[in-house]
Amino acid sequence: MAESRVFSKNRALGYVSNHIPLNVRYIQRRKENLIVTSVGKSFHTYGCSHFTLLTVSPSHTDDITCLSGDAYHVYTAADKNIYAWRRGNELKHTYTGHNAPVHIILPFGPNILSVDEDSIVKVWDIRTEEELLELTFNNNIFKITCMIHPLACINKILLASEQGTLQLWNINTSKKIYDFNGWQSAVTAIEQAPALYVVAVGLANGKIKLFNFQIDEVLFELVQSWGIVTSISFRTDDNPIMVTGTTQGHIIFWDLEKKKVVNELINAHFKSIAGLKFLSNEPLIVTNSEDNSLKLWDCRENKDPTLLRIREGHSEPxxxxxxxxxxxxxxxxxxxxxxxxxxxxxxxxxxxxxxxxxxxxxxxxxxxxxxxxxxxxxxxxxxxxxxxxxxxxxxxxxxxxxxxxxxxxxxxxxxxxxxxxxxxxxxxxxxxxxxxxxxxxxxxxxxxxxxxxxxxxxxxxxxxxxxxxxxxxxxxxxxxxxxxxxxxxxxxxxxxxxxxxxxxxxxxxxxxxxxxxxxLIKPIEWLKTHRESSLIALALEDFSIILMDLDSRRVVRHFIGHEAQLKDATFSPDARWLVSSSMDCTIRTWDIPSGKMIDIFQVPEACISLTFSPTGQYLATAHVENYGVYLWSNKTLFSHVSLKAIQPNAPVPSVTLPGTLSEQTDNNEEITTDNQEQEDDIYVSPEQLSEDLITMSLLANSRWQNLLNIDIVKKRNKPKDPPKAPEAAPFFLPTIPSLEFKFDLSTSDKIEDDSKIIIPQGFSNLTVFGRQLQATINSNDYTVPIDRLKSLGPSSIDIEIQSLSLDMTLSTTLMLQFMKMIKYMMETYQNFELSQAYLAVFLKSHGTIIQNDEILWKYLEELQQVQTKTWSILQEKLFFNLSVVQHLKKL
Missing domain, CATH: 2.130.10.10 (YVTN repeat-like/Quinoprotein amine dehydrogenase)
Known part of the structure; x- marks a missing residue:
């Protein structure tokens, strides 16, 4: 998937709750109630003790439509699928089979029940994910809005409808037990009362019915003057108190014995109460609302409810x-x-x-x-x-x-x-x-x-x-x-x-x-500044941005590209970039020194405000009709990013907004993928820029500069006491002389099962480098021995060059191949300083042998001609640069 070059999704901040009712789970091991709230495509789990955010779930494919939970799992529904989660972020089960979005989930022992918008009820086995039962209802006759499991009934569920009627079903036998006439008003909330066979039914007309479904009788009725009843809960600590929520954000407290209102929390939330729940055997009630808040209230006797804890964000975009x-x-x-x-x-x-x-x-x-x-x-x-x-x-x-x-x-x-x-x-x-x-x-x-x-x-x-x-x-x-x-x-x-x-x-x-x-040529929309650099960014009515310099008071840059009203812009901390947003739903990054656009991506909702972190680590954005802050990581701080200018007609990548779960792990993968996709755009310097230039190696000077003085260095570093042999060594394996510790297993032979004596097939005292040189006789490919020498330290290089004369049968051949290797390095104009250092050590160690061998000293003449040609090229460049520097010093 195409992504932004410069920015990768990090996470969304400021989200606490939405219109989905909360769920409270008591965890015996933690001795604490956990509160689960939905925040769009993810859900948050808070500890009730301090309202600490414990976990954030991975993002669902769609917005969460309902959630529930038991002692083991949190159950969520997104579109037509149902998910079971452990520990708040570990997906354990997925249940698929609905043909419409699911809006009710009810855990029921080893099973869960789900209801979709077509009023189809399904029963699932939690462990096997198997569908056990399906009940179908007609929305025109009985559109299910609520569902509970009465505590006094085994294998039975009570269904409530938009038409105001109720039905009692046995899911074990899949038979309807009873039809309740209802009250000609949609049921919006239903809750089990502490008394057996009694439930509280909240209606859309504001009435609350305390209903005994065993005898099909309303015990008494309460009327909520604020309209629709959104949720209901009962105290379970021997206090006859019931609370109900309203669409105006008020919480009403009812005394069930006196059958009247005992208290009202006016404007407990700024928007409709989504869910409220009394904690088990405690005078504490937790509430959430679509105003993006979660609150815990103390409701002790003879005391007005007081706010104990709160987590909230903006209640409006x-x-x-x-x-x-x-x-x-x-x-x-x-x-x-x-x-x-x-x-x-x-x-x-x-x-x-x-x-x-x-x-x-x-x-x-x-x-x-x-x-x-x-x-x-x-x-x-x-x-x-x-x-x-x-x-x-x-x-x-x-x-x-x-x-x-x-x-x-x-x-x-x-x-x-x-x-x-x-x-x-x-x-x-x-x-x-x-x-x-x-x-x-x-x-x-x-x-x-x-x-x-x-x-x-x-x-x-x-x-x-x-x-x-x-x-x-x-x-x-x-x-x-x-x-x-x-x-x-x-x-x-x-x-x-x-x-x-x-x-x-x-x-x-x-x-x-x-x-x-x-x-200026057009009316101005807004002004942004970077005081440290004296730069001023001005947005014009023609959707372009100009940069002015405060000191010279002149226009220095003009950025054209946006296709709708400009909303905001921000400078990077070093004033090298200008990031702008507009109502065309794009966020563009402009490189100020070059005046080119280096990044662009499109978001689902237009960005109306953005700001760069003073450390350069994050870009924070706010979007139309969104309550949260979206963070984007700056890729250039963590990896190499191509900042090549983007053509105006280049395709614009579409990027979704970050989720509430940090996507840092995913970002690393996206960065890798992005770099692979843009591999063609990244400039890679060739090994040789031009045929008339000399290229040096990238090795540190310490790897080749002391080769001629290696004898002095060894003498100076010689230990005062001779090394002591170990008392007992379990075995001996030859090692390769290099900066990395490696065993030399190239000459080891396979041992037959019945063999007791190891006899090498061909004995040779050539080193690894010597064998690589020997292989170049037929291949004429000197890259392998060159890379071998480049990986060794000065002492190891000296030993390898001296060891060329150890094997008397191959010494002349190996020396000739070594000289050909040096000639190859000179002719390719690469690794110039290494070729000179290696040749100096070679002549110092084998000068006498070369004088006595006609083949070697004749080839040495060819080598001298190539070296003279190479040095003349380098000398010309050096003298030219020195003359330019001397001339500039005189100016």
Whole structure:
């Protein structure tokens, strides 16, 4: 599968729960309740003691539609298949056979029951995965919505329908036992009561029936004024308390003896209650909701329910995210739920919330839900922060959709600040909106741009207006201000407007006249900056991006390629790359020095915000209608990646978003596959660049430089005491003299079963190198002996060359082949320094023999001619480079 060149999927952060009801399992060995929640294609397992995330399941092929569990397995359904998991991440069984998506799973002893959307009930053997029984129902008559196993009944299940009727079945005999008339309203929840033969039935009209199915009689009825009953649970510690959930996120507590409401948790969740469950024999209730949260409540007697533990993420899709600090451990995120959150890349327990933006923080803390809802400010569309003075005062400024007010926040105190920044000129102008903002690197000022063209500078500590840029009446730009940045020394303010102008202002000047104005060809959408490199990225309405240099104030790059509205861009820490995203669902990486696109991939949902880790390890993205943060690993930190420019008409790879389980292992495989697919694109340097160039070897100097002085080195390193022989050696095996410890088994012969004496077939005192040289007589291939010498150390090379004269019958032949090998190295213009070092050792060791042998000294003349030719080429290149260097020194 095609992948991004530069980025590989890592994992998704910020997901806790969705609309699937939770499941609680008590594990005897751990002495702890485990809570299982669905997060799309995976499920999380939390320990109830500290809400610690224990395991994350592998990703399913489709979104999880329901889940359940018993003491041994967690059961999940994705589309038409059912899966059984051990330890939260180990797949043990798969059950296939449904023709429609499964929406109910019920463990039933050694079996599990499943119901699909066609109201077909199947019974499976857990161990053998065999289908034991199938029951078919007509959706027009009896569409199954709920199913339970009554505790007092053996082999029986109670089915509830959308039509409001109930049926009792014996799955052992596959016979219907009884038909209940029902209450003309869809059954949305059903739960076994502590009393035998009694169940609580929640209806879509808000009624809860305490129903004795043994005598087909309603014991009493309760009415929930909040509408549909989403879930029901009973206390099991001898307290007659029942709780029900609502679609508004409220939890209602009922006293079954008094038959009335005893308490209400208003806005326990921001969205519909998906599931709630009392822990066995404890006054604790755990709830989850589609608002992406999981909560544990203490419900003791004579005490209002209190929140004990919580795990939560954004309850609405993200709008903006940025890495906070220089270590890359925390990501600051904002969402459509008007909240700011801290998402940790290290552990989920480090996630924190800064709260929701409120028009009146004090009033919003009161227990008046209606007032609280009305005080929530519109969603945060953009924010800016600085870490310099985070412990002294507010260090985050945020702008809101459709508001001119800019709010301040404190990262250190994890709360919203007291200041709401808005100029007096906008007190009665309700159409004024803040469209751009930035904070100075010193952490003292925040500069705000508005849709009216005005630009104001505030002191964030006191909230006092300190300066206004441009005309006080008409503003700095004729249209909306789309971007603002300040250099790191607070000398220059750069503003970009929808009027196509980029204006450079003096930070402290009171003249309100720009120092310089640059007009672009198209209106500007937004501005991003990399302060350390003085680069400014500006998005234009024609979907292109230009780069400007703050020092020269000129356009230095123009990137064209996106086909829809640009949403965001971020610089890499070294300012070498610019990563951009747009509504065409592509994420592109641009190489700034070359001005070329080096990576592109397409995602299922458009990326609306992205940020690069300060360490360069991760790219974090936020996508349309997604609640989480998606991390992508930077491949270039871990492997070689080809950064060849991509052609505009090249196919765009489509990449799915990362799952909640870390995909680091898969990434390694994907990286390997990707490199194999791009093998043709990776530049591999040839062994010889040109015929008129001399190529050196890549060996370290210590491997060849001391060959001529090896006798001196050996004498210096000679031990003071002679080596002592070992007292007893079990056996002796010859070794190969090299840097790697290897046994020489090349001369060993096979021993016959009845042989008692080992007799070699042909005795020879040639070394491995000598035999390789002997083999070149017929092959004329000298690469093997050359590679052999390159693998040896100086002492071993000296021994191998000296040993060429050991065998008197072959000494002349081997020496001649050695000289031919040196000639081959010179003629190919490769390993030049090695050929000279090897030849010097050869002449030093065998000079006398060469003088007395006519064949050898005649061939030596040919070798000298080749060496002179090779040296003249190298000498010419050296002298040319030396002359160029001397000339440059004089300039």
């Amino acid at each position: 993200l709008t903006c995210l940025k890495f906070y600090g220089n270590d890359g451990h925390n990501i600051l995120t904002s969402g459509e739920d008007s909240s700011l959150r801290i998402c940790s890349t290290i552990a989920e327990t480090f996630n924190k919330s800064l709260g929701k933006a409120s028009f009146d923080r004090k009033a919003s803390k009161k227990k008046n839900s209606h007032v609280k809802d009305n005080l929530i400010m519109p969603r945060i569309t953009e924010f800016s922060f600085e870490t310099t003075r985070e412990k002294d005062w507010d260090n985050i400024a945020a702008q809101h959709l459709g508001l001119g007010v800019v709010t301040t926040w404190s990262y250190d105190k994890l709360k919203m600040g007291e200041h709401k920044l808005l100029h007096d000129r906008f007190k009665k102008n309700y159409n004024a909106n803040s469209t751009a903002l930035t904070m100075t690197q010193c952490g003292n000022f925040v500069i705000i741009g508005f849709n009216t063209g005005h630009i104001d500078r505030y002191n964030i500590q006191s909230g006092i207006l300190r300066a206004t840029y441009g005309d006080k009446k008409y503003g700095a730009h004729e249209g909306a201000v789309k971007g603002i940045m300040v250099d790191s020394l607070n000398q220059t303010v750069v503003s970009a407007g929808h009027d196509c102008y980029v204006k450079f202002w003096s930070f402290k000047s009171k003249l309100n006249i720009p120092k310089q104005v640059v007009k």
